[in-house]
Amino acid sequence: MMKVVIAGGGTAGWLTACGLATRLGGLLDITLVESDAIGTIGVGEATIPPMRNFHQIMNIDEQAFMRATQATFKLGIVFENWGNIGDSYIHSFGEIGQRSWMAEFHEFWLEARSQGFGGSLEDYCLELKAAKAGKFATNVQKTKLNYAFHLDATRYAKFLRQISEDAGVRRVEGKISEVRTHPETGDIKALLLEDGQLLEGDLFIDCTGFRALLIGDALNVGYEDWSHWLTSDSAIAVQTEATEPPPPYTRSIAHASGWQWRIPLQSRVGNGIVYSSRFLSDDEAKHTLTSNLTGEMLTEPRLLKFATGRRLQAWSKNCISLGLSSGFLEPLESTSIHMVMTGIFRLIRLFPFGQDRDSLARRFNDETRVEMESVRDFIILHYKQTNRTDSDFWNACRTMDIPDSLAHRIELFKKNAYVWSDDTNLFRIASWVQVMMGQGLEPLEYHGAGKLMSTQALQQSLSEIKNSIDKTVQQLPTHQDFIEHYCAMPPG
Ligand SMILES: Cc1cc2nc3c(=O)[nH]c(=O)nc-3n(C[C@H](O)[C@H](O)[C@H](O)COP(=O)(O)OP(=O)(O)OC[C@H]3O[C@@H](n4cnc5c(N)ncnc54)[C@H](O)[C@@H]3O)c2cc1C
Numbered sequence: 001m002m003k004v005v006i007a008g009g010g011t012a013g014w015l016t017a018c019g020l021a022t023r024l025g026g027l028l029d030i031t032l033v034e035s036d037a038i039g040t041i042g043v044g045e046a047t048i049p050p051m052r053n054f055h056q057i058m059n060i061d062e063q064a065f066m067r068a069t070q071a072t073f074k075l076g077i078v079f080e081n082w083g084n085i086g087d088s089y090i091h092s093f094g095e096i097g098q099r100s101w102m103a104e105f106h107e108f109w110l111e112a113r114s115q116g117f118g119g120s121l122e123d124y125c126l127e128l129k130a131a132k133a134g135k136f137a138t139n140v141q142k143t144k145l146n147y148a149f150h151l152d153a154t155r156y157a158k159f160l161r162q163i164s165e166d167a168g169v170r171r172v173e174g175k176i177s178e179v180r181t182h183p184e185t186g187d188i189k190a191l192l193l194e195d196g197q198l199l200e201g202d203l204f205i206d207c208t209g210f211r212a213l214l215i216g217d218a219l220n221v222g223y224e225d226w227s228h229w230l231t232s233d234s235a236i237a238v239q240t241e242a243t244e245p246p247p248p249y250t251r252s253i254a255h256a257s258g259w260q261w262r263i264p265l266q267s268r269v270g271n272g273i274v275y276s277s278r279f280l281s282d283d284e285a286k287h288t289l290t291s292n293l294t295g296e297m298l299t300e301p302r303l304l305k306f307a308t309g310r311r312l313q314a315w316s317k318n319c320i321s322l323g324l325s326s327g328f329l330e331p332l333e334s335t336s337i338h339m340v341m342t343g344i345f346r347l348i349r350l351f352p353f354g355q356d357r358d359s360l361a362r363r364f365n366d367e368t369r370v371e372m373e374s375v376r377d378f379i380i381l382h383y384k385q386t387n388r389t390d391s392d393f394w395n396a397c398r399t400m401d402i403p404d405s406l407a408h409r410i411e412l413f414k415k416n417a418y419v420w421s422d423d424t425n426l427f428r429i430a431s432w433v434q435v436m437m438g439q440g441l442e443p444l445e446y447h448g449a450g451k452l453m454s455t456q457a458l459q460q461s462l463s464e465i466k467n468s469i470d471k472t473v474q475q476l477p478t479h480q481d482f483i484e485h486y487c488a489m490p491p492g
Pocket of ligand 1: 007008009010011012013033034035036038039040041042043044045046047153174175176177207208209210211213235236237272304306322323324325331334335336337338
């Protein structure tokens with residue numbers, strides 16, 4: 001049997017163990033090594049909807065997962081103060097209105113607005129309206145909401161560990177002190193632990209987090225730095241008591257030099273501030289964070305440093321990096337855990353069962369790069385598309401050069417209201433529209449399809465969509481009530 005050694009037992013390590021053991025377990029002998037002394041990063045609590053797909057494929061029961069991780073539901077992210085101070089918009093997980101093959105819904109809405117009706121674009125998105133009303137259900141009559149979760153990262157790793165061990169993964173506790181490589185091929189041969197144990201393997205998965213012990217330290221694979229576009233390199237995280245029922249959304253609140261997250265779990269709230277040390281000191285950041293908390297602090301504020309960018313080859317020789325060791329994009333759109341999951345699917349599809357490894361690795365690396373670049377562009381958009389002029393930080397963001405791929409997208413939208421998405425794009429058309437318009441990017445012109453409809457027909461079709469959404473939201477229970485009957489944690 002092929003021997004696979006997973007180095008690291010954070011979210012990435014245990015997700016990988018779970019994925020490989022439940023899908024390819026019969027073909028592999030899997031060992032995971034983690035160090036209790038080092039621990040895990042302990043953040044990573046907001047997710048996006050494709051996580052449900054991963055769970056389904058891994059046969060993970062949603063209610064059991066939610067109870068075990070204190071999870072709540074997430075319908076999107078509320079962005080406050082991003083376009084201008086005082087502004088607020090929601091990037092929800094829903095579709096907006098109904099599209100035609102010729103033009104997107106927002107283009108029909110732009111036509112309605114030019115004729116003086118149609119209200120707000122927000123009125124046409126079920127998930128957005130449900131989020132605003134604090135309502136939720138997994139499905140109402142025939143309507144299914146598109147949702148993700150807020151979860152406790154430490155509990156999630158434990159939950160995945162249980163599933164993985166039940167599926168045959170061997171866990172070793174200990175600190176890796178040396179990565180042994182083959183003198184001729186350069187492949188990794190074994191991991192030597194401090195207590196003298198030697199873990200030999202055919203394939204190694206580097207899930208050692210920012211340390212990147214295998215792919216970085218041992219194999220010397222370089223890192224492409226993206227900090228000229230995404231300047232944040234620091235975060236401070238702290239947990240607080242919950243002071244209100246959890247809303248079904250994450251909050252992202254922009255400050256003068258960075259932004260703050262609020263992630264509501266069943267019985268506590270995860271908070272943090274993300275900032276660039278070029279514009280804000282650690283002490284100032286801590287002060288901004290702690291003066292904008294509601295609820296007593298349950299933990300000491302914890303400082304984390306990171307480098308934004310990607311590993312030049314996520315797969316090199318017989319080592320595949322997943323999670324923080326393979327690159328990092330700040331958590332603005334909660335994409336890191338998702339990219340671990342797509343990395344696991346990719347590895348399973350391209351698993352090196354035969355003699356050829358290099359062409360599989362090349363495909364793996366190409367797909368990983370394209371995915372990361374498209375997420376990178378979406379995150380940069382939030383910083384670039386701002387009218388804020390109140391600080392050096394926002395002035396630098398507003399005036400920075402951006403990747404051509406993003407500049408082209410912005411130009412297409414600004415001049416034509418045109419947005420596209422394809423299989424290589426994680427973010428859907430509705431996501432781009434919500435963020436671009438939410439941050440004040442107004443199209444100058446748009447597709448003529450709406451003009452082909454009579455005013456009365458356009459009016460009627462918009463009000464039918466809006467009325468049906470309002471009716472559905474009215475019927476939904478509150479998020480809190482739904483959690484209580486669906487997945488409340490056992491007492492204590
Ligand atoms: C501020 C911040 C906020 C974030 N928020 C989100 C979010 O909301 N949503 C999201 O999707 N993602 C988020 N992320 C990313 C998310 O936290 C990570 O993608 C996820 O936790 C995976 O981390 P990891 O398993 O790669 O690393 P880690 O959790 O750091 O795990 C590394 C593992 O390697 C082990 N290890 C390291 N060195 C050794 C050694 N020498 N010997 C033995 N074992 C070793 C450690 O013990 C640990 O088990 C955030 C990240 C940061 C920095």
